[in-house]
Every structure is written in C-alpha cells, then in structure tokens.
Amino acid sequence: MGFTREDAARKPCICAISYKSLSRLIHSVIPRYAPLAEIRIVDKLFDDALDTARDLVAAREVDVFLSAGANGAFLRNNVTVPVVLIKVSGFDILRALLKAREISKRIAIVTYQATSAELEEVKQLLKLNVEQRSYTTIEDARDCFRDLAADGYKVIVGSSLITDLAEEAGLTGIFLYSRNSVCQALNDAIEIARIARIEEARRERINTILQHLNEGVVAVDMEERIESVNPAMEKLLGVASEWAIGRRLSEIAPALGLDPTLRTGVTELEQLQTVGKRTVVVNRLPIREHGVQTGAVLTSQDSTTIERVDRNIRSRNRPRHFTAKYQFAQIVGNSPAIGQAKALAAQYARTDSTVLITGESGTGKELFAQSIHNASRRRNHPFVAINCAAFPESLLESELFGYEEGAFSGSRRGGKAGLFECAHTGTIFLDEIGDMPVALQTRLLRVLQEREVLRLGGNDPTPVDVRVIASTHCDLQKHIEDGKFREDLFYRLNILHLNLPPLRERRADIRVIADYLLRDALRRLASSARHEHLLDAVLPFLETHLWPGNIREMENVIERIAVFVSDAAGAEVDPSWLRAIVPELFARELPFGVPSAGSRALKSVNRANELSHIRRVIDECRGDHAEAAKRLGISRTTLWRKLGSGSGGLSETAERR
Known part of the structure; x- marks a missing residue:
C-alpha cells in the first residue's frame, strides 16, 4: 500500500464503529493491520455511536472512521472526519444466499434505505425466491420482520443489526459481510488516512511558517485582490484575514499597493513606507508560474523586528549567568517586620522605579532585590549584580560601563560591554552603593538621568533600558554630610525605599530561620543527626544572641554546629561542647570594655x-x-x-x- 517506515512510525488512527457480528469480524483482522494502523472498535449504534465519534474527533484521536450500513450513513452525515463504508460485494451476496438456501427456499434480504437492482439478476440466475426489503429506522426493520414472518419467510440476510433483529423476531439471520470486504475497507481507510496525514503535515508546515514569520506577508492576484495574508500583516493592516481576502490591497492600505509591481513585474526591495503611525520596510516581488506572472507578494518588517535583532546582538555579549534565583516565597519568616518588608517589596515589583534597599549587613538585601526582579515584568530578562565595594575604582568603572578596544593597556580586543549593557531590558543590582567612589557616582548619576551608557574610550553612547536596585548598610545621610556621597545621586536612588529589619528586631523568626538553615546544612552534609533534638538543644542560645551579623552570621553558626554534629552524630549537645564550637553565643562572659561578637556596639x-x-x-x-x-x-x-x-x-x- 506504499507505506514507508517513516509512515509506519506515525501510524494512522482508524476507528471502526460497528455492531456485534461486524465488530467481531473486524476484531479478527486487526492483528494483520497492527503494523500499519492503530485500530479501535466502538460497538455502538446511531446516537450513542455519534457521541463517541464526536469526542474522538474533538480530541484529534481519529483520522478515519470505518463503518457500514445504517451506522455508516448516519456517521457520514454528522462528522467532519472521513467515513469509509464497508461495501458488500457480489460474492458476499452470493455466499450469503447460498447459505440461506440451505435453511429455507424462501429468503429475504433487508438493506438500509434502498434495495439492490443487481440482486434481481442473481435471483434469476440461481432461480432463488428472494424478497428484497429496505428500512430507515429500527422500528421500520421490526415492522418489516413481522410482515416477512407473516408471509412465511424463515431466513433473513443482512447486517449485524438486521440479523440480531431477525433472531429477536424468531427468524434465522445470515450475516452479509465477509472478511475480504472488511480488509478492502481497511485498506481504503488507511490509504485515505495516510494521504490526509501528508496533506495535513504540509498545511501545518506552511501555516507554522506564516504564523511565526516576523515579516508581514500578503499575496495578491493580477487584479490586486488579496489571496492570502499572515497574522503579522493582519496586525499591520488592522484587519482580519477573513475580511481582507478578496478585497484589493490598495483599498485597504494605499501605501502598500501592488499595482506597479503587477504592471511592470519589477522587484522592489527595502522600501520605506508609512502605514498609519508606523514606518515599515517593505519588499515587493512578482509571483511567476512557468514564466508567466500570476500575481505579486509584499513583505514588511517593522520596528519590533529591529528591536529583536538588537536584543540578539546584545545577548551575544551577555554572560548566561545573569539570572535571579530567589523569590519572595523563599524569604523565611513570619514576623510582622519581615511581613511588612515583603509586602512593600512586592508592591515595588509592580513598578520600574529605582529602589534603594537599606539594612545592616546580612539582612538579605540581595535576596530581596532578586525577589523584586523575579516578581516584576522584567523577570525573563537579565538580573546583573555587582558589589561596588569589591573593586578598585578603575576596575569598577570598566565593569559597570564597559570599554572600547584600545581604551587602556590590556583591554580586550573588540572591547567589552559593561554590566549596564548586559542588564539591558532587565535589572542591575548595585550592592554596597555607599562604598562607590565619588568620581564614579557622577558617571552613575548621568546614566540614571540619561538612560544611556558611554563606554571608556568611546564616542557614541548606547541607550539602555535598565531597572536599578541599589543597597547599602551605610548611613548615606552621614556620608553626604562627610562628602562621601553625592546628594543628587541619593535622591535619584531613593525613589522607592525599603529598609530591612535586623534579626534582633524579628526574634519571632529566629526559630523558623534556624530550623530552615539547620535542615539545609544537615542535608548538604548528609548527616544522620536528629534535626529536632539538635534544634531544641541550641535554640535557647540562638534566641538570646544579638546577631550583629544577622542572617549571614546565623548561617555560619548553624553550619559550624552541623559540621561538628555530623562528625559526632550520637553525641549529646551540652553548653560546654557548644561553647567550644560557637563561643560568640556566650560572649556576655567577656571582660568589661571588650565588645563581644554579639554586642550592640x-x-x-x-x-x-x-x-x-x-x-x-x-x-x-x-x-x-x-x-x-x-x-x-x-x-x-x-x-x-x-x-x-x-x-x-x-x-x-x-x-x-
């Protein structure tokens, strides 16, 4: 049947809707067709069969239906998927009549809707007494059997439904369909499904190309009437394809008219046109078939395509690790202080305004910055973080703003994009902004004001679309008084302010944070230590500590405890053992005048x-x-x-x- 291995890999789905004897006959040939098609049998009649058929069509689980007689005719009138009918051959009729004659000389054959003219020739040839009857409904069939029985007929030839109804009326039923008829119908169904699959794949491929083309495409005939238009062109024209097809293109968008192309057959490329308020680049090309022009096509590109190309160019210089991994749900704590900070940060995430996060070291400023980014509209774009206190002034400048080739000795060939460029369309997090040198603060202020970056050694500024989040543990007001921080930069940064509470002001969270950190540390160390026992043992000391280093300090303390417990999993936790491991928890016993690690200096x-x-x-x-x-x-x-x-x-x- 012309099936290739590739065709067999995606076997057609055939659904046989039949009844009793016919279902059994179809089932007997399924093994023969297993390599070629997925065949399922639905043993139902009429409305019940139609409900199932429509469900299969809606779920796209069938390519072709296989049926016969009344069931098949009913399906053909009510479903959109092809229905192949199992046809009765002359040999099937002859075989059934000869078998019926062995039982009785008076035979009736009952068919759906119409009788067979060819049967009259068979009757004369075999000298058989055969009565032909037809029916349209089950009740018609029952009335027919009562009449035939009254006339002395003993044997009924027909479909599975007819033989069942005949036997219900006390008559003998002879099944009309043969194995060969079923096989022929299955061959036809599989071939129809195969061809439909090929056509569907071709249509789907063309449709996918048109649907996803960035270019708008419209094709017209020689009268400039639109024959096809893709979604991008629909958007440009501001009309639906159903409305546009058949209309002249120049009537819908005069600037895009194709009359000159149809008259001259000349190709025009990269022409600037204005459609409404949009400027687009269009190409006009004639369509030729066998050397004869039969129409024309116009393609267009707008600014969104240019912007996409621009982003792709930028992304080639953008390291892939510029992502934010934390979200608000990962911020541990239930205290009012942290709840208020999370609520305010979530509100800030709905805007693009600059955020200044203040708080002591270790309070989770970057955690909040990443969470704001991941809750914002920029979540699918880069999150770039830099610690302004970690670089000397000259290196920090090149990291933030980039440089051109030859800007200084040792500069990279071809130059380098700065972190502001890498953060384009996303967020840049300037950690420890209070430690940025004043000279760089001036450059940063200009970037924030102008939204463009000038690389070191460069002449042409690069526009950037970046949301800025800055953080500091410093008192910026005092820095301003001391001349260490620009007042105008402070106001530019402090549009939205988020102050994070220190751990000592959210003591209700100590247990839940310690619980989370301890579980994580024991998991990473693959320790068998009992988590609850260990937490209960150390919690009193954790709750009385002042935590000047906040969460970061607690992480270190918890991990140190977990490491020692991992080495001595069965050991009891007592204060003397704990004092040796984490002396800062007992710092109150230090001599007077020496501020402890846990002091509030x-x-x-x-x-x-x-x-x-x-x-x-x-x-x-x-x-x-x-x-x-x-x-x-x-x-x-x-x-x-x-x-x-x-x-x-x-x-x-x-x-x-």
Whole structure:
C-alpha cells in the first residue's frame, strides 16, 4: 500500500464503529493491520455511536472512521472526519444466499434505505425466491420482520443489526459481510488516512511558517485582490484575514499597493513606507508560474523586528549567568517586620522605579532585590549584580560601563560591554552603593538621568533600558554630610525605599530561620543527626544572641554546629561542647570594655539614633547599666554622659534601676 517506515512510525488512527457480528469480524483482522494502523472498535449504534465519534474527533484521536450500513450513513452525515463504508460485494451476496438456501427456499434480504437492482439478476440466475426489503429506522426493520414472518419467510440476510433483529423476531439471520470486504475497507481507510496525514503535515508546515514569520506577508492576484495574508500583516493592516481576502490591497492600505509591481513585474526591495503611525520596510516581488506572472507578494518588517535583532546582538555579549534565583516565597519568616518588608517589596515589583534597599549587613538585601526582579515584568530578562565595594575604582568603572578596544593597556580586543549593557531590558543590582567612589557616582548619576551608557574610550553612547536596585548598610545621610556621597545621586536612588529589619528586631523568626538553615546544612552534609533534638538543644542560645551579623552570621553558626554534629552524630549537645564550637553565643562572659561578637556596639549606630539605641539596650538588660555598657562597647561614665545629654532622660526601667 506504499507505506514507508517513516509512515509506519506515525501510524494512522482508524476507528471502526460497528455492531456485534461486524465488530467481531473486524476484531479478527486487526492483528494483520497492527503494523500499519492503530485500530479501535466502538460497538455502538446511531446516537450513542455519534457521541463517541464526536469526542474522538474533538480530541484529534481519529483520522478515519470505518463503518457500514445504517451506522455508516448516519456517521457520514454528522462528522467532519472521513467515513469509509464497508461495501458488500457480489460474492458476499452470493455466499450469503447460498447459505440461506440451505435453511429455507424462501429468503429475504433487508438493506438500509434502498434495495439492490443487481440482486434481481442473481435471483434469476440461481432461480432463488428472494424478497428484497429496505428500512430507515429500527422500528421500520421490526415492522418489516413481522410482515416477512407473516408471509412465511424463515431466513433473513443482512447486517449485524438486521440479523440480531431477525433472531429477536424468531427468524434465522445470515450475516452479509465477509472478511475480504472488511480488509478492502481497511485498506481504503488507511490509504485515505495516510494521504490526509501528508496533506495535513504540509498545511501545518506552511501555516507554522506564516504564523511565526516576523515579516508581514500578503499575496495578491493580477487584479490586486488579496489571496492570502499572515497574522503579522493582519496586525499591520488592522484587519482580519477573513475580511481582507478578496478585497484589493490598495483599498485597504494605499501605501502598500501592488499595482506597479503587477504592471511592470519589477522587484522592489527595502522600501520605506508609512502605514498609519508606523514606518515599515517593505519588499515587493512578482509571483511567476512557468514564466508567466500570476500575481505579486509584499513583505514588511517593522520596528519590533529591529528591536529583536538588537536584543540578539546584545545577548551575544551577555554572560548566561545573569539570572535571579530567589523569590519572595523563599524569604523565611513570619514576623510582622519581615511581613511588612515583603509586602512593600512586592508592591515595588509592580513598578520600574529605582529602589534603594537599606539594612545592616546580612539582612538579605540581595535576596530581596532578586525577589523584586523575579516578581516584576522584567523577570525573563537579565538580573546583573555587582558589589561596588569589591573593586578598585578603575576596575569598577570598566565593569559597570564597559570599554572600547584600545581604551587602556590590556583591554580586550573588540572591547567589552559593561554590566549596564548586559542588564539591558532587565535589572542591575548595585550592592554596597555607599562604598562607590565619588568620581564614579557622577558617571552613575548621568546614566540614571540619561538612560544611556558611554563606554571608556568611546564616542557614541548606547541607550539602555535598565531597572536599578541599589543597597547599602551605610548611613548615606552621614556620608553626604562627610562628602562621601553625592546628594543628587541619593535622591535619584531613593525613589522607592525599603529598609530591612535586623534579626534582633524579628526574634519571632529566629526559630523558623534556624530550623530552615539547620535542615539545609544537615542535608548538604548528609548527616544522620536528629534535626529536632539538635534544634531544641541550641535554640535557647540562638534566641538570646544579638546577631550583629544577622542572617549571614546565623548561617555560619548553624553550619559550624552541623559540621561538628555530623562528625559526632550520637553525641549529646551540652553548653560546654557548644561553647567550644560557637563561643560568640556566650560572649556576655567577656571582660568589661571588650565588645563581644554579639554586642550592640554604639559605634555601629547612626548618630541620630544613638539615644533610642541606648534606651533599647538598657531595657533589654532590664536596667543593668553595667551590662548595657558592656553590650554597647563603652564605659559606664560614657553611658551616663550620653544619657544626660539626651532630651528624653532615662527610660522608665533605667530610672527604676
């Protein structure tokens, strides 16, 4: 049947809708056709069969239906998929009649809708007493059998439905269809399915090409009437293809008319045309068949194509690791402080405005920056991060803004795109912006204002579409007073402000964060230590620590504990063992005047916030001035002097002390 191995790899789907005897006959030949087609049998009649057939068509699970008689005629009138009918051959009729004659000399043959003229010749040739009847509904068939029985007929020849109804009426049924008829119908069905598959694949291929072409395409005949138009051209013309086909192109878009091309047969390439408010580049070409012009085609490209090419050129110089991996769901904590920060950050993600994130070291500033990016419209574009404190001034400048070839000794051949260019259409995260040299702050300010970057040694600025998120642990106001930070840059950065709370202000989160970090550390170390037992043992010490290094410090402490527990999984956790591993958790026992690793040293606090910080520490120490001075890293005399100079005096706890 002309099937290739490739055809067999995608076997056609044939659905046989039949009834009882015919279903059994079809089932008997399925093994023979297994290499060629997927064949399923639906043993149903009429409306039930039609419901199943429509479901299969809707699910695109059938190429061709196979049926016979009344079932087949009913399907043909109600489904869009081809229906191949199993036809009765002259040999089938002869075989059935001869078999019937062995039972009775009075034979009736009952067929759907019409009788057979050829049967009259067979009757005369074989000298058979054969009565022909037809039916349109099951009730018609039953009435027919009652009449035949009354007339003395004993044997009925017909389809599976007819033989079943005949036997129901007390008559003998002879099945009309043969194995050869079924095989012939299956051969036809498979060939029809194969050809349909080929045509469908060709149409799908052409349609896919047209659907996904960036260029708009419209083809016209010699009268300039539109014959075909793809979606890109529909968008340009502002009309649907169903409406446009048959109309003259110059009537819809005069600037795109093809009359000159149809008259002269001349090809015109890369012509600028204005359609509405859009400027497009068009090509006009004649269509020729066997040397004779039969029409013309016009293709167009707009600015979106140019922008896409521009992005592709940029992406060739963009390292693939510029992605953000964290999202808001990965920020651990349920305290009101962190919840408020997450809610505000999520609100900021809905805009493109510049964000300034402030907070102590280790509070998760980059985690929030990545989460904002991943929740924004730029999520599928690059996220570029750089620590402004990690590079010397000259290197930081070339990293941020790039350089042209020969800009300085040792520069890369061909130059290098800076991180602002790499972040085009995405987000750049400027970590520790407070440590950026003032000279570079000036260049950064210009980039933020003009939205374009000039490479070192370059003459032509490159436009960039970048969302800026900056962070710092510094007091930028104090830096401005000290001349270390430009005030105009601060206002340019501080459009949206997000302050992250230190861990000591979200103590309700300590347990959940420690739980998360401990599970992760034990998993990475493949430790068999009991997680819950270990957490319960160390939690009291974690909750009383001040965490000046915040989450980053806790990560280090938890990992250190996990490493030692991994080496001695069965050991009990006691304070003496813990003191040796993480002495910072017991730093309160350090001598007076030596600020512990867990202290709340006054020198780390903004000058404007000193008094409120001192009061808070005194309250935490329940009015114990000695302990408060130790935590603050100052003497008791200095503590009293600062309290005396404040306008609010002592806290209530301190006064009671």
